[in-house]
Amino acid sequence: MSERLLNQTALITGGGSGIGAATARRLAAEGAKVAVVDLDGGTADAVANEIREAGGEAVSLVADVTQNAQVEAAFEETLQRFGRLDIMLANAGLFPDLVPVGECLEESWRRVLDVNLTGVFLCVKAALRPMRRQKSGVILATASMAGTIPMPAGIEYSVSKTGVIMLIRHVAQIYGPEGIRAIAICPGWVDTPFLEPLWEAFGGWTGKSALRAMAPLGRMATPEDVAASVVFLASEEASFISGTAFTIDGGASAGIPVQQGLLTRGYLRLRAGGRRLLGKSTPRPF
Ligand code: NAD
Numbered sequence: 572m573s574e575r576l577l578n579q580t581a582l583i584t585g586g587g588s589g590i591g592a593a594t595a596r597r598l599a600a601e602g603a604k605v606a607v608v609d610l611d612g613g614t615a616d617a618v619a620n621e622i623r624e625a626g627g628e629a630v631s632l633v634a635d636v637t638q639n640a641q642v643e644a645a646f647e648e649t650l651q652r653f654g655r656l657d658i659m660l661a662n663a664g665l666f667p668d669l670v671p672v673g674e675c676l677e678e679s680w681r682r683v684l685d686v687n688l689t690g691v692f693l694c695v696k697a698a699l700r701p702m703r704r705q706k707s708g709v710i711l712a713t714a715s716m717a718g719t720i721p722m723p724a725g726i727e728y729s730v731s732k733t734g735v736i737m738l739i740r741h742v743a744q745i746y747g748p749e750g751i752r753a754i755a756i757c758p759g760w761v762d763t764p765f766l767e768p769l770w771e772a773f774g775g776w777t778g779k780s781a782l783r784a785m786a787p788l789g790r791m792a793t794p795e796d797v798a799a800s801v802v803f804l805a806s807e808e809a810s811f812i813s814g815t816a817f818t819i820d821g822g823a824s825a826g827i828p829v830q831q832g833l834l835t836r837g838y839l840r841l842r843a844g845g846r847r848l849l850g851k852s853t854p855r856p857f
Contacts, residue, residue: 575806577602580653582646584636584694585663587614589763590713593794594660594801595619599627601802603658606649608632610663636663636690646697655705658805659698661691661735662713666765667725669772680727687731688738695742699751706750709805712739713797714755716820732757736816743814752813754804759820760785761792786821 581598585591587609599605599622607622609615612633619631630652634641650656665686668679691712702708718732735755742753760766760782770778783790800819803809818824 574602575802575808576658579603579657579805580606580649580655581658581660581805582606582608582649582656582698583660583662584608584634584690585713586631587611587618589765590758590761590794590797591660591662592618593798594662595629596622596625597795597798597802598658598805599629600625601806604628604653606630606632606645606652608634608636608645608663610635636661636694637685639693642690642693642697646694646701650701656698656701656708657705658709658711659694659702660711660713660801661694661698663690664713664765665728666768667722667728669724669768671724672726675727683725683727684731684734687728688734691735692738695738695753699742699746702751703746703749708751710739710742710751710753711801711804712753712755714739714757714816716757716759716818716824718755718757719816719818720824739816740814747813752810754809754812754814755816756797756800756804757816757818757820757824758792758797759818759823761794761797763794786823787825788821790821792819792821 576598579602581603583591583595583605586595586607595605595607595618605622605627607615607619607629610633612631615631615633619629622629630649632645632648634645636642646656663686665683667683668675695710698708698710712735714735715732717729718736722729739753739755742751746753779791797819800817804812804817
């Protein structure tokens with residue numbers, strides 16, 4: 572690795588798995604000291620241990636991003652440990668129930684928005700404090716291609732990610748003059764445990780081959796693809812990039828009609844035997 576981020580410090584939420592874990596490893600390999608924050612302390616510990624075994628510096632912290640006191644404690648602990656905060660990736664997220672809005676339970680709607688949007692809001696506020704003191708920093712948040720294209724099922728997820736993009740644009744607009752950059756990353760389909768409910772729900776009909784077909788580049792993203800973009804965006808090489816939604820989707824959003832067609836067809840299959848992840852009831856066919 573190039574050690575592009577030597578002497579920088581980073582905090583990543585949802586750092587125990589998937590995109591967050593790959594990004595934590597990659598930031599550390601580039602020289603950054605990393606706080607791996609997750610609801611699941613076991614996975615966060617494992618990622619931090621892996622980084623330390625590879626010669627890097629990392630700490631694992633448990634926090635639920637929907638709980639402000641826990642978020643503040645994690646940021647405070649990171650600052651005490653590393654002295655400053657240069658990079659923050661608000662990445663923790665929840666997959667939605669695969670039902671259209673008419674069948675979306677209020678409980679599911681609130682839960683997805685709470686984790687995916689309010690969680691990012693709380694982390695952004697906690698990151699701004701040290702970064703404004705330092706007069707520097709990069710705030711990143713994991714939005715999604717689904718934040719720019721409505722999902723045919725699980726619209727609360729799309730709404731939460733559109734909110735993340737707008738929040739990040741606001742941060743870039745207001746705090747840019749203080750030396751702070753802000754970028755929303757918008758991955759397409761990424762091969763992580765996040766999508767397991769999708770494989771179950773689609774019963775193998777569509778699965779990974781269908782998602783691969785949605786990207787003109789012919790594959791799903793790996794978590795490492797996303798991590799590489801985060802390193803670039805956090806680095807000096809991206810010093811004039813701010814306030815944007817940075818797409819990492821293999822060209823999938825360039826082929827919206829194909830993608831929407833596949834997703835909608837997949838959903839039509841799903842509705843017959845659909846299931847909820849957050850609520851208890853089974854969706855009725857509509
Ligand atoms: P993942 O399931 O592998 O990792 C998500 C992590 O977030 C888990 O470690 C989980 O414990 C943690 N988490 C969940 N709720 C939390 C909470 N309340 N507080 C703290 N941590 C919490 O999923 P992933 O694919 O790596 O997803 C990471 C982000 O990327 C999410 O925001 C997701 O919406 C987004 N995203 C994923 C994809 C994809 O296809 N996998 C595509 C676009 C965007």
